[in-house]
Amino acid sequence: MPTRPRRNFYGRLKGHNLKQSQKDYLDEDLSALSPGPVDWEANPSRTMLDPDAMFGGKPAWLEVGFGGGEHMVHQAATNPDVGIIGCEPYINGVAMLLGKIRRAGVENVKVHPGDVRDMFDVLPAESISKAFLLYPDPWPKTRHHRRRFVTEEHLVPLHGVLKPGAIFRVATDIEDYVRQTLEEVPRYGFEWLAERPEDWRKPWDDWISTRYEQKALREGRVPHYLTFRRI
Numbered sequence: 001m002p003t004r005p006r007r008n009f010y011g012r013l014k015g016h017n018l019k020q021s022q023k024d025y026l027d028e029d030l031s032a033l034s035p036g037p038v039d040w041e042a043n044p045s046r047t048m049l050d051p052d053a054m055f056g057g058k059p060a061w062l063e064v065g066f067g068g069g070e071h072m073v074h075q076a077a078t079n080p081d082v083g084i085i086g087c088e089p090y091i092n093g094v095a096m097l098l099g100k101i102r103r104a105g106v107e108n109v110k111v112h113p114g115d116v117r118d119m120f121d122v123l124p125a126e127s128i129s130k131a132f133l134l135y136p137d138p139w140p141k142t143r144h145h146r147r148r149f150v151t152e153e154h155l156v157p158l159h160g161v162l163k164p165g166a167i168f169r170v171a172t173d174i175e176d177y178v179r180q181t182l183e184e185v186p187r188y189g190f191e192w193l194a195e196r197p198e199d200w201r202k203p204w205d206d207w208i209s210t211r212y213e214q215k216a217l218r219e220g221r222v223p224h225y226l227t228f229r230r231i
């Protein structure tokens with residue numbers, strides 16, 4: 001039996017009280033959208049999931065920390081030929097996503113309301129075709145930079161589950177997060193694809209601006225759009 005690793009979690013799991021409609025989404029919809037047993041309590045043997053079976057052979061994408069779910073639902077609606085797995089431990093964000101899924105009527109999504117590191121445990125090697133990290137928690141204090149996603153603890157398993165040539169997108173409005181991303185991500189088997197300033201200054205062609213980005217723009221911060229390829 002695998003030994004459960006010691007993993008500290010530093011983010012929020014729950015915020016303000018949920019609306020009754022959001023509670024209903026969680027009660028009625030979440031279990032049907034499960035990708036399978038991910039948590040250690042449900043899957044202590046760490047049996048692998050099967051993305052091909054999950055999405056009927058469609059390519060599988062992964063969104064790390066989907067926030068309120070705007071981007072994930074947008075991608076699912078505009079790319080019906082792929083399946084998207086979203087991981088988000090903040091239950092309020094999960095509830096918001098479920099409401100958006102209902103309203104959009106998308107069916108090519110799976111939702112894990114928990115830590116993406118647990119998902120990495122049970123995704124087969126080279127099974128994901130694209131990954132997104134959009135406006136992650138900036139952890140601005142220097143002593144907290146090790147908590148950021150763009151560290152070895154996350155990038156090594158991410159590289160492992162991505163297919164060769166898979167795209168990894170990072171969006172952030174925090175200049176120091178950009179610095180750390182450009183320093184760390186290429187160390188773990190990725191190449192940055194930018195050739196000119198527009199490649200990180202302009203959003204992707206299929207981008208939808210999220211509430212986090214709108215807040216950043218209102219407060220005068222500049223979004224950066226970084227594209228990497230798994231090598």
